[in-house]
Amino acid sequence: MKKFVSWNVNGIRSCLGKGFLDYFFSTDADIFCLQETKLQEGQHDIELPDYHQYWNYAQKKGYSGTALFSKEKPVRVTFGIAPFIEDAEGRVITAEYPAYFLVCVYTPNSQRELLRLDYRMKWDDAFRAYILSLEAMKPVFVCGDLNVAHKEIDLKNPKSNVRNAGFTQEERDKFSLFLDAGFTDSFRHLYPHVIDRYSWWSYMANARAKNIGWRIDYWLTSNRYADKIHDSLIDDHIPGSDHAPVALLLDL
Template sequence: MPRNSKITSTSNSKKSGASVKKPVKTESSTRRGTDQEDTPNPKRPKLNEVNTDLNSLNVNCLTTTNDGRVNNFKIASWNVAGIRACIKKNGMDYIKKEQPDIMCLQEVKCSLNKLPEEVNIDGYNNYWCLGSKEGYAGVGLYSKVKPLDIKYGLDKPEYDSEGRVITAEYDKFFIVVTYVPNAGAGLKNLPRRLQWDIDFRNYLKSLDEKKPVILCGDMNVSHQPIDLANPKTNTKSAGFTQEERDGMTALLAEGFIDTFRYLYPEKIGAYTYWTYLGNARSRNVGWRLDYFILSKNLIDNLCDNIIRTEVYGSDHCPIVLYLNI
């Protein structure tokens, strides 16, 4: 693993539906979630102009498992769209407020020697799988409890040089954080993406044979039409081709659960990504690209999956999983 790197620093109401305004339908766009025909409203704030109100952010969860057990384990995941930019937008303050047991990051976009000091947060061990290309991909994992083992990548150089996977082993499960390859503009990278889906699915199956798996990250696909604002105009767009959606279906068929849709099968307007263009976030013209996916034999431990739409600092928002372990 010549390019994958590790830093360890140790220091002192659910299931209710929601209604949203029907989005304006436009021509298909390779810019995910972009409504190009809409005229931006100057009174609506742009994403970069909004700060997270951490004082009013409620990070508690009263939801229990189906048999009444309260949550005692929290995992958060966030595509930060550049760790250095996110730090400038108080992204580390969000992590300190959320206080998850495990925090997973995608699109760190930073080489190891350029990681700023602010990435070190008291009380956490941190681990980084960073690619060889500056400003591209990269994933990170924070953990209050030191894992039994850490693995970087899939043992496949064609992916591992980009920094796309960290696997952390704990007593009762594996945590896998991933940033899945994008099919790209004009779907030029679709064949590579589809091969990734096969290789990654086989990797997860091999883990699941040993211990249950908790998978999180930016999966770069909206699985069903309910998972994006404009499905009809994006069937040829990266992230919503039939081939990519079939890849997610195939993964779930292997004994894994999309926790959000398990809990909220009919909830609309639930997105985790919005383009910076056209005030998409303020209009909620978005995509659900970020997931927590569990092995089926962990489903009885599930309490809730929350989308933190009120947290800014990236074109994605964090997602949070509550479990009883």
């Protein structure tokens, strides 16, 4: 059994002060991925015995960023998705293992008034093309904050969020294209009708206590590995960020 964990920590330095290490070591994950680390090289010294650490930093200070921690040393690790699209925001880490690729991604937010929707559309097309280029070589697992709630079941108030970032028809259609290209949403694969399970809550209006949330953090698998999904978890009881960690258990 393999255990993979992904978590948008919304600033790793802040999360470290809110129990991050306790949760990290309790999971005993084979691979643990982070999004929105919000730091630069030299701003951290996190000791994680038995794990190889890989960090991708945004050029802009205190913004974006990803990290990947792995017990097994990958065959190769790459950062970004060039030449499909240039990325100065530290949004992607790809780890290659003998039997598969694992990709950690922090997808760009379309922002208020959809100011970045056009870029988001280009990003989604480029990222899908990149993943398919990997899939042509070996199976791929994708994790991270994908900044989209795919179906109405994936957020508390779909009707009032139709033209808000993360639930536009454009973003949802791009996600559908990704799945149609040969990938499985591991949580919905196992729990197609489960409601009120979310991975992100606004800090406003006591949203988390009221469970007014969105499911925007995912583990996606190549379809050829869908039958090996043992469980897909949302650890929504874990504090430390406005996102919950999400985990994938695989019979490998």
